[in-house]
Amino acid sequence: MDQSVINDWVSYINDATVVTGDFFRSLPGSSIIIRYIKSSYQDDPIRSIWEALLFIFAVHYFLASKKSYLKKNYVPLSEREVDELVNEWEPEPLVQPLQKSEQWDLSSIPVIHGAAGVKVNAVLNTTGTTKPKQVLNCASNDFLSFANDESIKAKAVEVIRQYGVGSCGPPGFYGQQKAHISFESTISKFMGAQDAIVYAQAFNTGTSVIPSFLKRGDIVIADAGINLSVQKGIQMSRVTVRWYQHNDMKDLEKVLEQTNKEFRKRPLTRRFIITEALFENSGDSPDLQKIVELKYKYKYRLMLDETWSLGILGKTGRGLLEEYPLVSRDDIEITFGSMAHALGGGGGYCIGSRSVVKHQRIGSLAVVFSASMPAYLAVCAEAAIEELSDTSSGRMAKLHKNAVRLNEILATANLRSKNKLTIISRPDSPYILVKISEKYVDENYGAMEKKLQEITDECFKEGIMITRSKRLQQYEVIPIEHTLKICASIDHSENDLNFIGSILFKAVNKVLP
Amino acid sequence: MAAVEAGYRVRPTKPVGKLGHLRDEEFGALTSPDYLYKHQHPPGVELPAPVEDEPPYSILIWTYLSYLVLILIGHIRDFFSRHFKSESMKDLGEHDGYAPLYSDFDSFYIRRLQHRIRDCFSRPTVGVPGRYITLINRSSNDYNNTFTEDGTTTSCLNLSSYNYLGFAQSVGQCTDAAEDYINEYGISSGASRATTGTLDAHVLCEDVVADFVGKESSMLFSMGYGTNASIFSSLVDKNCLVISDELNHASIRFGSRLSGAVIKIFKHNDMHDLEKLLREQISQGQPRTHRPWKKILLVVEGLYSMEGTMTNLPRLVELRKKYKFYLFVDEAHSVGAMGPRGRGVCDYFSIDTSNVDILMGTLTKSFGATGGFVAADKAIIDRIRLTNMGSNYAEAMSPPVLGQIFSSLKTITGEINPGEGDERLQRLAFNSRYLRLGLKRLGFIVYGIDDSPIIPLLLYQPSKMPAFSRLMLEKKIAVVVVGYPATPLTSSRVRFCLSSSLTKADLDELLAATNEIGDKICLKYGSGIASDSIDGKPVRWSLSDVIANGVEDCKKPLK
């Protein structure tokens, strides 16, 4: 190469170094950096080289990371190629049409003609007839018979004559009505909390409450038997979740200890234990006292789902807390539940301290982005709670009596038919879940459900309506138990309860010989 | 009730039309057949992009500055509150080993900005949210921390409720039907739809809904938000792609995220951006593996409730043919409100519903009911019945709501009280155009298409939200103001939701009030590009000219 060109280059580089050096020195704070580099060079020149390399690598990485992340995987294609690919692409059908072998599942949904009281006229296509048949309703969540109570119906009529049916707007935009406010104050007093907020649907209460408080990086320790609504709430909040064995307090403590150890060095984030008062999936209850002890010991907060326990557990229907005199509502930061179950209406609620509730009014998606519940549902639920508060009404006592009685009848009958079934729910609960005992269990998902449907169909033919629980495995985190749901109601007479026992086991003996 | 007592509104001497049997404060009677209009988009024509007017730059700069000041003051207040350990900051700090329940960073906007104007939101009401809405008066002595009610109420003209066809009523055939359903079916069917909660009334109502929207089959859910929250999980999984308009509703975003599918966003209503995205996604396939997508679901809304814009369905139908994606249209705001027969966007564009795979909608907005529906081919709905969380786990729709839906749909189709449905549809169409034209001519900037029953009027500066809302309240008009984060930072707005229940006189009253307040707090930013300008200068008609010419002119293209 020509000498003069090289000379030019050298002088050019020299100039450039001087200019950048001057420029650098003119920056505020540069003297500190220069001093640092000089002194470190004096101490240890090798280290300086390492540092320089590291610096260059960091800059390179920073500049490159965004671009390559997006584009590394990108295959450049010409327009023609894209057109070809577009033409070639064949999507799968939007949903797979039902196979013949799945049709029975759709037919297994009974249609009730008229009101869903304790005696219903219903059609169940899997039984082969299409004429309505009068059967005893043993699968309704309306345990206390509020949904068809004459005085509550009269109230509902009164309310639609004052408010109309829909609320026509979310609570933020004129959808918060006097009826809602009044219900919120009644339920918070009834449950012993400072404040309450209503949701328009029970299932979407948990899915919305949980992500409104818990975010990525927070920690949830949840019972592995928790219901789907809570599972989905946890999923949407993107928290770090650890499961403990269903109702196993030893395991809970172990998980708490491990988790606290694991996250000891991390910044403090919100930590919650989530459990359910009466489990939808298994019909049993946790040891609340112990959980509260553990929560304080390990510094966790507690979230309790009372969907199935309000109006079912406790002498006056106040839920699980009524069974634990030493636990107060203040020990549970967030409680949510449903008015669509034992209160015989619709919608959900969340109770807690004033700030817990206030936060949800602007921070919970299902509150902010959905029309508020119709006013009549709020008034009916309030009327139901007032009835529970009135100890002379006797509804709860009747329900507990029927629940215990039905459990006894089923247990005795089960014993007589060699324990073909296993009752997994609490022995005093009107929400009864039974599964087929071990030796009849079929590994095949469809086959198990079909067996349960056969039992249901047999019962229906003989005059009682029960149902499969119909949980959907594809959405649940934990393998589901195949169960039948049988519900005691205050409207069931002693004869009815005996009838349920005898018909059920007649059916069981027929299907599981 | 209160409105009549106040002498505020008198019954017209000569009601015209089919709805004389309703209460005047819930549904104003029609006073002239001129106040009717039947809207329809010319078939086969793409939807032109609405002309979007922009304010002078100075306004945007002032808006940013206003936010800057608000944020600065907020931080100063935070500093002092923290310093003096004020009660309001108690929930925000760590205490004995517990992290705060919610972070001060996330809640900053709510504590320091929204809190100042809390009186403009969640105003409690009582009674029917019809033509008038009864607000419970409240006041605050502690800077909006708490409100006290003195037991009095104010009846306000209602531009805020989603009551497009005016079915929010306490009298009339729909309320009668709801009452009958209560007496016959009670309050609840006591279980989820898939177990034992299905009534014959559900089945019947689903057939009526399917017929109404023009699909083979439909399914009802007890909550509109919940419908979207659960439907996507039944349609797509992690090997599928959901393409979603950037302004889609929170429930759609929630549901599509829950499904686990990959989600890509395209610019609001931008068909070029959409096509680019489609080409890229189909040719590139799934990230990393490059396997082809199992399916692509495109999700749009019929009518966007914050913008008043409509989806460009004619173009989407073409794209659907070419790119073989499945089309999901959320008709929450458009079913009932759009189309000459009220059947939604397909009706409006004269497009066969077979071009849309899933029609979803809510019954909260046009029908005075509550809940949501999904309509599609029978094969699809049959599968969804078995695989949907909403049908297997959530409570079934409550019977009186079914009564309301059944009777309101039958009213629109003309099977009940023939003529009433058409009047409702045509009054809504007229009201929407009349008000929009009037606002434009007065010089305001409004967003959306001509026929939209939602009219957002741009306020820009954050301080004008409470100003507008409070001044309107003084004039006994209830409006909804929305700002950041529901809208972009600089485009705070007031959103007028029209209804068939409003009379022309009501709209004139509203125009007069808006005109006055617009002058007072300086809101007339229109440059004239969105309306006829005679001399190239911004359009500023006088109120009397607007009213004198509006009825005729609003039936032509709005200029």
Ligand SMILES: Cc1ncc(COP(=O)(O)O)c(C=O)c1O
């Ligand atoms: C587009 C859209 N989808 C769904 C919903 C939710 O409907 P609902 O209020 O009936 O829960 C809304 C309501 O605001 C909406 O705007």
